[in-house]
Amino acid sequence: MISSFPSEAFAAPWSWALAAAAAAASLLVALGRARRVRRRVPPALAKAAAEGAATFRLRDGRARPLDAAARARLGWGGRLGLRRSAPARALFAGLSPADPENARPLERSLDALEEGGVAFRQMLQDEAGRLWELAGLTAGAGAYLTLRGAEGAARELIALRREARALREERDRLAAIIDGAPILMWRRDAEGRLIWANAPYRALAGAQDGTQDGAKDGAKDGAKDGAQVGALRELRSGDPRAEGQGAFRAEGRRSAFEPATGRRRWFDVRLAPQPDGSEVGYGIDAAPIVDAEASLRRFVETLTGAFANLSVGLAIFDAERRLGLFNPAFADLMGLDPAWLASRPGLSDVLVRLRESRALPDQADFASWRRELMSLFDDPAAADYAEMWNLPGERAIRVVARPHPQGAVAFLFEDVTETARLERKYLTEVKRRRATMDRLNEAVAAFGPSGAAQFANPAFARVWGFRPGDEGAPARLSDVVARCRELSRPPTDGAPDPWDRLLEMMAREDSRTAWAQRIDLKDGRALQARFAPLPDGSILTAFTDITAAERVAAALRERNEALEAADEVRSALISQLSERLRRPLGAIIGASRLLLDDAQAARGLDQRTIGCVNAVVRAAAEVEAVILGAGDMAPDISGEAAQAELGARRWGPAFAALVARAERAAAARGVRLDAEAAEPAAAAVIGASARSRRIVMSLATAAIQNTAPGGAVRLGCVVTQDGVRAWTEEPASGGGEDRGLAHELASRLAESCGARIDVSTDDGRTRVCCALPRAEIVSLPSGGRPEAPADSG
Secondary structure (H helix, E strand, O other): OHHHOOHHHHHOOHHHHHHHHHHHHHHHHHHHHHHHHHHHOOHHHHHHHHOOOEEEEEEOOEEEEOOHHHHHHHOOOEOOEOOOOEEHHHHOOOOEEOOOOOOOOHHHHHHHHHHHOOOEEEEEEOOOOOEEEEEEEEEOOEEEEEEEEOOHHHHHHHHHHHHHHHHHHHHHHHHHHHHHOOEEEEEEOOOOOEEEEOHHHHHHHOOOOOOOOOOOOHHHHHHOHHHHOHHHHHOOEOOOOOOOOOOOEEEEEEEEEEOOOOEEEEEEEEEEEOOOOOEEEEEEEOHHHHHHHHHHHHHHHHHHHHHHOOOOEEEEEOOOOEEEEEOHHHHHHHOOOHHHHHOOOEHHHHHHHHHHOOOOOOOOOHHHHHHHHHHHHOOHHHOOEEEEEEEOOOEEEEEEEEEOOOOOEEEEEEEOHHHHHHHHHHHHHHHHHHHHHHOOOOEEEEEOOOOEEEEEOHHHHHHHOOOOOOOOOOOEHHHHHHHHHHHEOOOOOOOOOHHHHHHHHHHOOOOOOOEEEEEEEOOOOEEEEEEEEOOOOOEEEEEEEOHHHHHHHHHHHHHHHHHHHHHHHHHHHHHHHHHHHHHHHHHHHHHHHHHHHHHHHHOOOOHHHHHHHHHHHHHHHHHHHHHHHHHHOHHHHOHHHHHHOOOOEEHHHHHHHHHHHHHHHHHHHOOEEEEEEOOOOOOOOEEEOHHHHHHHHHHHHHHHHOOOOOOEEEEEEEEEOOEEEEEEEEEOOOOOOOOOHHHHHHHHHHHHOOOOEEEEEEOOEEEEEEEEOHHHEEEOOOOOOOOOOOOOO
16 A cells, blocks of 8 residues: 555645644534534433434524534534534424324424424334334523434333324224114113114114213213103013023114104114123114014915915925914814814824724724824925825825925825826726737837837737837837838839838828828738827827738629629520520510401400400510519529629719619610709718619609600609709600509519508609618718728618
8 A cells, every 4th residue: 555655645734734624624613613603502412312312403494413423414524514504494394203103394484483482292103113203392592303213212102102093994884884784782871871872873863963972971861761762662572582692682673663664663772781881782673573474374374365365275284293384174074173173183182083983095004103293393305205095985186295395395285086087997998909909900009209119919919020128129100110121022013112201291290181001011911001190299109900801702702703794694594585485575565466366357256255356466465574574674683683783882973873874774765864953062072772772763764664765764863961853744645543563663672661551643644753761871981982881672
């Protein structure tokens, strides 16, 4: 360090002496100034400075330090430079009042000190939390400030003030909470005077805000007890409660009239005695409970009225197993005395009374059965009881028990005698129908809306070799169709595939119609299948084995063909015999007439011989007429006509066929035939039996045979719901009652069905009428076959 100074410094020793003299002079000047300052500082400030306080002179808003502590406060001699004074507000800017609530603003205190000489003392706090005591005082005409660290007593005072402020804030918060509580709270002294009440209490009593603080003026509030809270003196006991729990004493439910709303309010009152003899009261709003209880009473009354009109018996037993509620239907249904039931008997007593009146089902162990019913009260969660009581006289009572969370059990008694009877009848009918279906030779199966098999009779297994729904057999319609398709042949007559049509029918939920179709199996059998929708969306399938019937039909067709051939031979033989008989018979008649003519001309025969010859001529003519009639009726009496006209036929086609045959017979004899037919309104559903048609044809044949060539015959026929009416008109021939073989055949057929034939002659015309009975009418369905077979005659 010495080597760093220039060597010239040591060459002038006199320079050090000058520097020392200057420093000493400066020190003397400072000491003199300090003595002058001490002489001007008042004693109070000197004492404060002696105690370590920083003292300042306040003038024109600026603070001038008077001691070292004050100068240190200003930073005198620090790196900021020498300061003679500073603004007072800036000097104390880093300090804030330690008790803001009770402190006067520092700026106002400084102004009052400098302008009016008003002394002050204030506790301040810096940013580090240290406490400072700032005092303002005057001495002479000057204003001074002292700043020192707070002592222990001052610190404790500030802490107490802070605690008091926190307690006041907590008190205000609690008071606001209590005033906002939805209950009444009040306090009375040992003499019963009201000394405090919260806002709801005051509002109910009509008191004004701010009068509840009885601690300030207890006598005054006690005097106003009657005026301000007089409404609560109207409290009267409602439903007294039991003694309160713990330190509370229950005063029961009480009501008070609220002047503001003009209504009465209910409260549950609790009182809490205090150690000083006072008493704190709590009034909990019981309006919801009172309203709920009133609603409950009205609800119970409504239920009681509703239960009284129920046909189902109701009996409710409480947790003590005593009857709490019952309706008249219970007493009537079980035959119990209502007055006895009103005495609230126990469940055990009710069961014993029912057993004595034989209103309980017979039990092998009545005691155990009764204990089972009584156990329903032990476990409400498991108290779920339902049983059918079959009583003497075929009565059936359905009993259901339902638990209540609080231990009560409700019993419902329903008379299901008629329901049980209908159910038994239904089950019997179902069994009967199932047995009937099982005994059918027709294979029947039903499939539900989803396609699942619901039913299949044993005949289905005989026809197809499996039964839908059985183990190992298809159970859905699609699978059943696949199996049946494998066993059947495709249709060969151009008809649609029945299985595809069946699947389409199941897929369509609307526009389903029943249909039938023939199905040929690969083993040579033939089935008549019928498919029909059911009301619930299911499909019924039925398959009839028609193999044997077709074989019989084939045999019948062969026999019919043989009969037709025999009929043709018979008809030809009859015609040939008739022709051969007519020739010699005509020769006999002609020879007899020639003989008679010659004898009459020569007059060679006597009268007796002439009579014999005339008899021979007449007999031959009669024989000829019979032969002619038999030849004309040969088709009618042959098997050909019987087979062609067998069974009932619709009116239109049947009468047209009769007219056609009659016209052919009339044309052969040279007679004109006029046919008349009245179309009935029900012609589409009415048919005539074979016997009625044969009678009409016989009447037409007789009319044609009794009419000379060139004549005209009228034929009419009407079929109605009341019977068949047929008639013929022909020229009168004068032949008397003998109308030939055809008329005789018609008469015999009419007599066989209880009808008759009337013959009348008027204006040269012979009219023959026949009215057949209703039995000759057959109602035909749309297929053209009769619903019931008619007598074919």
